[in-house]
Amino acid sequence: MNDTPSLSDGARDALMTAAREAASAAYAPYSRFHVGAALLMADGSVVTGANVENASYGLSLCAETVAVAKILSGTRLAVEAVAVTGGAPGEAGQGTRVTPCGRCRQVLNEIAQVGGTDPLVWCDGAEGVLELRLSQLLPHAFGPANLL
Numbered sequence: 001m002n003d004t005p006s007l008s009d010g011a012r013d014a015l016m017t018a019a020r021e022a023a024s025a026a027y028a029p030y031s032r033f034h035v036g037a038a039l040l041m042a043d044g045s046v047v048t049g050a051n052v053e054n055a056s057y058g059l060s061l062c063a064e065t066v067a068v069a070k071i072l073s074g075t076r077l078a079v080e081a082v083a084v085t086g087g088a089p090g091e092a093g094q095g096t097r098v099t100p101c102g103r104c105r106q107v108l109n110e111i112a113q114v115g116g117t118d119p120l121v122w123c124d125g126a127e128g129v130l131e132l133r134l135s136q137l138l139p140h141a142f143g144p145a146n147l148l
């Protein structure tokens with residue numbers, strides 16, 4: 001498991017901008033809480049996701065889960081950093097800070113284990129961006145190694 005080296009403020013700001021843009025594509029007519037996630041890959045590319053809700057509320061997908069599904073069904077490159085934002089339509093990042101929900105932490109752990117990284121997670125909010133490692137958000141995670 002490799003700690004991503006600390007990334008520049010510029011890299012963080014660019015990834016958060018991508019997450020905010022992703023939030024604008026959210027399909028969230030029920031909660032009207034638009035979430036965007038942007039994942040920085042080892043080759044410098046960025047994969048984004050937005051939350052996708054369902055009239056059967058419990059079937060809704062979180063933004064982070066949508067982004068991870070794209071990656072695990074595609075390049076499967078290592079993920080170095082994750083930016084998450086959310087809020088009222090057009091106001092992502094302007095309210096209470098958004099941290100990944102518990103299920104998304106587990107989903108993110110899968111891609112961290114596949115790529116052998118402990119990604120930085122940047123959580124957006126009006127009070128500023130909180131930087132954590134995924135391992136801080138999900139200590140003692142259950143992962144592929146537990147199945148060996």
Ligand code: THU
Binds near residue numbers: 064
């Ligand atoms: N949501 C996310 O997309 N990611 C999270 O980590 C937390 C919650 C979504 C789910 C639902 O569509 C809306 O935010 C309100 O809970």
